[in-house]
Amino acid sequence: MVRVRMADVAARAGVSTATVSMVLSGGKGKRISPETQQRVREAAEAVGYRTNSVARSLRTQQTRMVGLISDTIASTPYAGRMLAGANDVAREQGHLVVLVDTERDVEAERLALHALTGQQVDALIYACMWHRVVEVPSGLPEDAVLLDCAPATGARAAVVPDERAGGAAAVRELVAAGHRRIAFLDAEERFGLVASRLRYEGYLQVLAEAGIEPDPALHVRAEPVAGGGREAAGRLLDLSAERRPTAMFCFNDRMAMGAYAAAHRRELSIPDDLSIVGYDDQQLIAAELDPPLTTIALPHYEMGRWAMEVALGVRQADPAVPHLMPCPIIRRASVGPPPAQFGD
Amino acid sequence: MVRVRMADVAARAGVSTATVSMVLSGGKGKRISPETQQRVREAAEAVGYRTNSVARSLRTQQTRMVGLISDTIASTPYAGRMLAGANDVAREQGHLVVLVDTERDVEAERLALHALTGQQVDALIYACMWHRVVEVPSGLPEDAVLLDCAPATGARAAVVPDERAGGAAAVRELVAAGHRRIAFLDAEERFGLVASRLRYEGYLQVLAEAGIEPDPALHVRAEPVAGGGREAAGRLLDLSAERRPTAMFCFNDRMAMGAYAAAHRRELSIPDDLSIVGYDDQQLIAAELDPPLTTIALPHYEMGRWAMEVALGVRQADPAVPHLMPCPIIRRASVGPPPAQFGD
DNA sequence: CCGGCTCGTTTAATCGATTAACTGGAGGTT
DNA sequence: AACCTCCAGTTAATCGATTAAACGAGCCGG
Numbered sequence: 001m002v003r004v005r006m007a008d009v010a011a012r013a014g015v016s017t018a019t020v021s022m023v024l025s026g027g028k029g030k031r032i033s034p035e036t037q038q039r040v041r042e043a044a045e046a047v048g049y050r051t052n053s054v055a056r057s058l059r060t061q062q063t064r065m066v067g068l069i070s071d072t073i074a075s076t077p078y079a080g081r082m083l084a085g086a087n088d089v090a091r092e093q094g095h096l097v098v099l100v101d102t103e104r105d106v107e108a109e110r111l112a113l114h115a116l117t118g119q120q121v122d123a124l125i126y127a128c129m130w131h132r133v134v135e136v137p138s139g140l141p142e143d144a145v146l147l148d149c150a151p152a153t154g155a156r157a158a159v160v161p162d163e164r165a166g167g168a169a170a171v172r173e174l175v176a177a178g179h180r181r182i183a184f185l186d187a188e189e190r191f192g193l194v195a196s197r198l199r200y201e202g203y204l205q206v207l208a209e210a211g212i213e214p215d216p217a218l219h220v221r222a223e224p225v226a227g228g229g230r231e232a233a234g235r236l237l238d239l240s241a242e243r244r245p246t247a248m249f250c251f252n253d254r255m256a257m258g259a260y261a262a263a264h265r266r267e268l269s270i271p272d273d274l275s276i277v278g279y280d281d282q283q284l285i286a287a288e289l290d291p292p293l294t295t296i297a298l299p300h301y302e303m304g305r306w307a308m309e310v311a312l313g314v315r316q317a318d319p320a321v322p323h324l325m326p327c328p329i330i331r332r333a334s335v336g337p338p339p340a341q342f343g344d
Numbered sequence: 345m346v347r348v349r350m351a352d353v354a355a356r357a358g359v360s361t362a363t364v365s366m367v368l369s370g371g372k373g374k375r376i377s378p379e380t381q382q383r384v385r386e387a388a389e390a391v392g393y394r395t396n397s398v399a400r401s402l403r404t405q406q407t408r409m410v411g412l413i414s415d416t417i418a419s420t421p422y423a424g425r426m427l428a429g430a431n432d433v434a435r436e437q438g439h440l441v442v443l444v445d446t447e448r449d450v451e452a453e454r455l456a457l458h459a460l461t462g463q464q465v466d467a468l469i470y471a472c473m474w475h476r477v478v479e480v481p482s483g484l485p486e487d488a489v490l491l492d493c494a495p496a497t498g499a500r501a502a503v504v505p506d507e508r509a510g511g512a513a514a515v516r517e518l519v520a521a522g523h524r525r526i527a528f529l530d531a532e533e534r535f536g537l538v539a540s541r542l543r544y545e546g547y548l549q550v551l552a553e554a555g556i557e558p559d560p561a562l563h564v565r566a567e568p569v570a571g572g573g574r575e576a577a578g579r580l581l582d583l584s585a586e587r588r589p590t591a592m593f594c595f596n597d598r599m600a601m602g603a604y605a606a607a608h609r610r611e612l613s614i615p616d617d618l619s620i621v622g623y624d625d626q627q628l629i630a631a632e633l634d635p636p637l638t639t640i641a642l643p644h645y646e647m648g649r650w651a652m653e654v655a656l657g658v659r660q661a662d663p664a665v666p667h668l669m670p671c672p673i674i675r676r677a678s679v680g681p682p683p684a685q686f687g688d
Numbered sequence: 689c690c691g692g693c694t695c696g697t698t699t700a701a702t703c704g705a706t707t708a709a710c711t712g713g714a715g716g717t718t
Numbered sequence: 719a720a721c722c723t724c725c726a727g728t729t730a731a732t733c734g735a736t737t738a739a740a741c742g743a744g745c746c747g748g
Contacts, residue, residue, distance in 0.1 A: 005704060016728050021706055033726065053462045054401045055704035058733045063398060065442070065463075072428075079424045084416075087445045091452070096459055098409070099443045101431045108435070115440055118397045119409075226632035254632055261634050264608055284629060288570035288598055290605050349734060360698050365736055377696065399734035402703045 004049045013043035020044070024051065057120065064095045066311055067116035070127040071104045078280075078300050079129050082147065085304025086125060093312050095122065106137070113139050123311035131160050131195050147307040148300075150194075150322045157317035159306045159325055163195045166296040166327030167202025167249070170277040173294065173329060174247040175210045177275060178337045182207070183245035185232045185255050187224035196251060199279065203249060217243065224251050229258025237266055237274070246275065246338035253278040253285045256293055256334075271336030281330050292332035299325045348393045357387035364388070368395065401464065409440045410655055411460035414471040415448045422624075422644050423473050426491065429648025430469060437656050439466065450481070457483050467655035475504050475539050491651040492644075494538075494666045501661035503650045503669055507539045510640040510671030511546025511593070514621040517638065517673060518591040519554045521619060522681045526551070527589035529576045529599050531568035540595060543623065547593060561587065568595050573602025581610055581618070590682035591619040597626040600637055600678075615680030625674050636676035643669045 006024075010017045015036060023032055023040040032040075043049075057063040068086060070079070083099075090097045098121060100112040116124060117139075126140060127147035134149045136156060146158035174182050184203045187196045200219070207214050220236060222228030229250055236245055250256040256278035263274050270276055270291055278286060281297035303325050309315040317323060350368075354361045359380060367376050367384040376384075387393075401407040412430060414423070427443075434441045442465060444456040460468060461483075470484060471491035478493045480500060490502035518526050528547045531540045544563070551558050564580060566572030573594060580589055594600040600622035607618050614620055614635055622630060625641035647669050653659040661667060 003704095007704080017705075018707075018729080019727060022727090025706080031726080036726080050458060050462050052464060052704055053459075054398060054407060054464050055733090056706075057398045058402050058704080058735090059706045061733075083443070084445060087443065091444075096463065097443050099427070099431065099441050100435075101428060114394060115397075118394050119440065120396060120398045226634070230634065254628060257632060258634075282628060284598060284626060288601060290570070290574065290602075347734095351734080361735075362698060362700095362737075363696085366697090369736080375696075380696080396734055399703090400736075402705090402734080403736045405703075 081300035089308035163198035167199030229255030233259035233262035425644035433652035507542035511543030573599030577603035577606035
């Protein structure tokens with residue numbers, strides 16, 4: 001590939017490189033006569049000139065690149081939406097995203113940080129692929145933005161889903177449908193999920209608002225996968241009629257998928273006999289269950305956007321406290337009124 | 345952030361920048377005395393020097409960055425595995441990945457190409473998030489690698505899944521279990537899926553090998569989602585006993601999920617009454633169905649690796665024909681022998 | 689004692705664009 | 719006529735590293 005330099009354009013247009021630069025890099029500074037501009041542009045077009053951003057970056061000290069360090073691109077299907085949000089904003093702002101996946105390896109993280117700062121990126125985003133509290137790696141610049149994680153110590157611009165409000169919305173949906181015996185199929189504590197505690201808080205809050213005494217027997221824990229959900233839902237459905245829940249709020253859509261299986265196995269129909277709300281709005285699951293699952297969406301795309309907007313200075317952020325991104329409820333068909341014998 | 349230049353290190357070590365450069369950029373060319381090397385390294389460490397790769401890139405004409413243009417990061421959960429494969433190789437080779445998502449917009453594609461070539465990336469990968477034939481965008485360098493797509497015209501290094509072999513493996517698994525009436529739940533033609541045709545070819549090939557006359561009634565098409573699978577599977581299961589299939593090969597795991605639902609609704613047990621094989625090994629679906637789904641995995645990670653290896657010259661590729669990456673079968677629990685009355 | 693050879697290091701050109709400072713000439717003012 | 723002001727563009731320094739070529743000191747052989 002032949003590289004065309006600015007000098008080549010200048011020569012062809014019969015002007016200096018300075019003139020070419022001024023014409024091509026927008027109308028700042030001195031004004032160049034329209035004829036000359038025209039001539040330069042034609043020359044550039046003719047020789048197929050493309051400005052070399054490495055050289056420009058060296059001179060201007062900005063690369064129009066943003067580093068995105070993430071712990072794992074691979075293992076979750078959420079990643080895409082978050083990247084998409086970040087990427088969209090980057091493009092809108094004329095920036096490129098440089099992606100590094102550290103696979104949760106501290107050494108890899110250090111190297112990535114070196115590589116990116118060496119690369120003179122204009123901004124940095126540190127992303128987790130599921131909501132958690134992180135020890136900020138040393139060497140992470142002050143103005144880096146945390147995406148889907150909150151700093152264990154210190155103040156940093158950060159954005160996380162508003163899990164508490166999401167949990168509340170889920171339960172509120174069930175309360176509104178008339179349910180009073182609402183179970184929470186939670187993740188086991190050993191997974192140490194921030195989301196687990198917060199969604200539970202939302203659950204309790206709405207029960208309190210509705211004047212429903214929480215029944216500890218309805219807060220069950222299992223592994224947050226389909227199998228765990230099936231097993232936990234099974235236990236609940238095998239309770240005596242008066243103790244059995246008429247609705248379940250599941251920690252995630254996979255558990256909800258398991259709850260569907262448990263209900264079907266017992267010939268219970270959703271939502272006639274049992275209402276279910278999930279969490280995550282997992283692509284290819286939630287919408288495809290039968291009936292489609294009412295669930296709370298994680299705002300990955302929006303968080304990705306937010307982080308990139310803050311990183312590029314398009315939006316201000318208060319570093320003192322993580323920004324809470326709302327988790328909208330996605331109403332589908334898994335919630336209905338409780339069965340008649342439980343109605344009012 | 346104070347920027348430390350090589351000159352600062354040189355000053356502190358009492359040598360020239362040339363010496364610092366030679367010490368720091370590996371032991372090529374002239375040899376520097378061990379004492380000086382030591383001194384330089386200490387100085388660099390002391391002032392916290394980090395080489396400015398923009399400057400280096402300008403001089404050496406290589407950026408150690410690889411551009412990855414993809415049509416949609418967002419809409420599929422596969423993307424992650426492909427990125428992960430590419431990213432891993434890039435890291436092994438000391439390169440960074442610059443990601444651009446064009447969202448299938450031709451204009452965005454053109455801009456991305458400009459941005460990346462302007463950025464002087466050392467290599468380019470053009471990725472699709474599902475297997476298809478693409479019109480290679482004009483301006484894509486000759487040595488760019490195509491990932492999960494084949495060029496409509498011209499010869500390019502490219503890698504795609506071996507769908508035909510995958511389809512064959514799926515059907516062979518069923519034949520081996522003793523099935524003779526094997527349905528193919530295909531995607532509708534209007535989606536124009538390359539994979540559809542190839543998997544069907546694999547299906548036919550294995551039937552032929554096994555001496556089974558293909559029954560056109562067992563090749564049904566539907567929308568390739570759970571609902572389509574449910575409906576198509578339902579139609580097949582409602583056939584008379586002697587026409588009904590004992591096994592189904594589904595175009596993808598979502599359709600398989602629908603087939604499960606159809607079977608359950610008819611009180612058929614998997615795999616006792618019906619065997620099912622899917623395709624994609626979709627995370628969070630295949631393994632979580634009950635029983636876990638036997639399926640064919642799309643080798644996204646491996647294709648990502650392959651593309652990056654070719655892009656970086658670690659591996660040679662024949663541009664004349666796309667490289668076919670094997671799709672391994674993932675055996676779980678949805679395949680068994682046909683029901684007794686159909687056995688031999 | 690001098691030319692030649694190593695060895696370790698420095699000098700200086702270079703990559704390609706940006707931009708502050710300057711220039712030369714047209715036109716205006718007093 | 720002398721001086722100022724614009725205008726349209728040029729000159730040259732600069733960003734920070736790499737590297738071919740040059741350099742000087744020490745050593746050896748004749």
